[in-house]
Amino acid sequence: MTVLEARDITKTYQEGAQETTVLRGVSMDLLAGEVVTLEGPSGSGKTTLLQILGCILSPSGGELRIHENPVAGHSAHLAAIRRRNIGFVFQQFNLFPSLNALENVQYAINLKGVKGSAAKSEAGALLDAVGLSDRANYLPRDLSGGQKQRVAIARALACKPSVLLADEPTANLDSAVGAQILELFRDLAKRENRALLIVTHDPKVRSIADRVLQIHDGRLRP
């Protein structure tokens, strides 16, 4: 089942008189339970495409659909679409340093309107799912890189997203921990039937991919 469709996506930035085109007609689909990697050199448009697919950035042209519904509108509407459908995992983890692992996940659950003990137990279950229930009360500064990324994944799952978008999720991890994280990603995608797109430079990520997309100069290569 197609979860996300992008058709002829373009993105152009205007800086003064200079116009820079980053994406030049990108079309792609993400299917439920599918793991796709997006590879390309720096400046090829990977992160821009990821932001557009994640409803953070609006495209200059083309059409984006999630569950066949066109994505458009003002920032509050896009935030609501993100909250319902998209989970992000970042290279820098981007955990809240003042919240412990459990609270980091719980806060994302709070944002979708679930409060109190229900949110806390849901957060505990998600930490358990990523194998980190014994570190629930640790602040990010007391967690290793791999543990931080597991918390970030648990947080990304808080909204029960149909699409998980990961930006270089193993870039700051050593290879053994990176392999564990990739295994966790694959397991989450297959077991829970989520579409997973991983932007990466790391060739090892291919090992879990069902499909590999290459992007160069803002165009996907066949």
Added chain:
Amino acid sequence: MVDLALKILLHDKLRFTITVAGVAFAVALVLSQIGLFFGLLSNATPTIRNANADLWVTSHNTPNVDFAHEFPETYVNRVRSVPGVAKADNLIVTFMNISLPNGAEEGGVFYALDDFSAWNLPWRVKEGNIQDLRRGEFIFLDESAKRRLGDFALGDFREVQHNRLRIAGQSQDAKSFTTTPVSFIDFRRAQEMNPDLLKGKTSYILVKLAPGADVKAVKAEIRRRLPFNDVYTTNEWATKSEAYWIKNTGIGLNAFLAVFLGVLVGVVVVAQTLYTSTMEHIKEFGTVKAIGGSNADIYRILARQATIAAALGFILGLGLAFAQKPAIEAMALKLIMPASTIAVVAIGTLLLCLASAMVSFRKVANVDPGLVFRS
């Protein structure tokens, strides 16, 4: 609900302490300035507010209770005959010199009545019987006069306008705005001591209305009968006396400037620290947006931080203001902070802290959630 706002605040305890201390300083400054202002003003009208009079008849354009002008004492008869007047008596308020045992002289403001008890003056008697003043050459001094006149005791003598008067008692809390010692003597005695000025004259007529009397109607009738005098209710006269000191001494402007300064300090500290904190956590706010939070969610965080800073700063500032009360009272000053003023300052603190957070609101409204992808 995870309290991200509080957690961010507490994560940097030094900054949080500075924010709360800034608000507390501003609140303490504002409260103490307003308290001192009210304290000073309370010295301007204690005799007006404590005297058992409903109306005060003054000479035309008398600016305040201490700066009285004389008019014929027989006018009191015209007032007594006005329907609705239960009682009316003459009151002299005048300045005279008091000779001190060391030969120096001090000015004093003297309240002179025939029957003090009937008008609740003085309203607090520390020792002695106020009725003794009717017996002749006696004087009641207020306890606060010791600062200017030196120590004195019941039975001591003091010379006023070259008249030797025996101290028959002490009152309390009878002060004047100018800090001139307040004393009480018999009405006829006062006239005899300064006949050039006071013979056959009075400074005021105190009026007590009959139960159910129409205040406006009685005032109008007294005005009609005494066209060259003014008539005020107790509140009107107190307000006029206070307004004189506020306008003519600059204490009103001084209090306003001090309050303005306090508010400015508070706003600048809160705005600056919240803004710096927001900028340092801008990536976290970007993350909030990236994981589905809206601008409203971030506004709530900033508003809550401002509210926490306001609440803690206010409580601390209120404590500081009350803590300095004994030291201020030791300087013979009063710090009066009515509950209504404290409530207004509390609400003002909250509103100003929220207004300070507006600077940060504008910044986070434009946070690009895409910045979470940058390393």
